[in-house]
Amino acid sequence: MPxxxxxxxxxxxxxxxAFGITYILTGSLLASLLCGAAFVFGGLMFxxxxxxxxxPYARWGPARIFWFPYRxxxxxxxxxxxxxxxxxxxxxxxxxxxxxxxxxIASFVYQGVVGGRLPEPRDIGRFWTxxxxxxxxxxMVLIFIGLWTGAASHTLTDLAGxxxxxxxxxxxx
Numbered sequence: 001m002p003x004x005x006x007x008x009x010x011x012x013x014x015x016x017x018a019f020g021i022t023y024i025l026t027g028s029l030l031a032s033l034l035c036g037a038a039f040v041f042g043g044l045m046f047x048x049x050x051x052x053x054x055x056p057y058a059r060w061g062p063a064r065i066f067w068f069p070y071r072x073x074x075x076x077x078x079x080x081x082x083x084x085x086x087x088x089x090x091x092x093x094x095x096x097x098x099x100x101x102x103x104x105i106a107s108f109v110y111q112g113v114v115g116g117r118l119p120e121p122r123d124i125g126r127f128w129t130x131x132x133x134x135x136x137x138x139x140m141v142l143i144f145i146g147l148w149t150g151a152a153s154h155t156l157t158d159l160a161g162x163x164x165x166x167x168x169x170x171x172x173x
Contacts, residue, residue, distance in 0.1 A: 004055040007154050011043030014153055022142065034139055035146040042150025046091055049154070051081040066098045082155050088148040103127060 019036035026032065047056045050067050051074045057064055070091075074081040081087055107119045132140060 007047070007157055008044060008055070010153055010157055011040060011150060014043075015040045018146065018149060022146075026142070031139060031142050035142040038143045038146025039150040042088065042147035043153055044150075046088070046095075046147055047151045047154040048082040048087050048091075049076075050091065051078075052076045066102075070094055077158075082158065084152055084155055087155065088144075088151045091151070092144065092147060100127070 015036055018039040019032050022035040023029070023032040045056055045059055049056050051071050053071075057067060057071070060067060074090075079086060080090055104119060104123075107123075111118050135143070
């Protein structure tokens with residue numbers, strides 16, 4: 001498999017084309033910046049190797065503790081972690097779930113200290129609704145596409161490396 005440096009170099013090299021394609025398709029500088037940034041984040045921080053001790057896992061620093069359950073729930077190179085379709089989607093849902101849990105715990109602590117009403121499960125939706133309205137559906141989709149393509153570049157690089165190492169180049173190209 002390609003090394004972490006190769007994966008990182010490919011991610012960085014493909015960030016400008018991701019930005020350019022988004023700009024051609026949308027004509028929006030903001031959309032292009034968000035998609036390009038999501039691509040880089042998807043490739044460097046949100047890639048499929050979060051299921052093992054890896055560079056992306058280490059880059060999270062102290063926050064990598066939140067990826068610990070993910071590492072132990074998904075086996076390395078499974079379709080659920082490295083899959084082109086499900087991998088990024090599962091990581092997005094997982095990350096939003098962890099973020100929601102953290103925010104709910106923080107609100108419980110805040111409400112316990114300050115007093116007042118404790119948050120209810122339906123408050124989760126109330127929290128995320130303004131985020132969706134502020135960004136808009138189109139930008140949220142572009143951010144997801146950026147995350148997905150950044151992570152997909154990792155998976156596709158792994159596939160290419162496997163085909164080349166096993167001598168099956170002709171079948172890949």
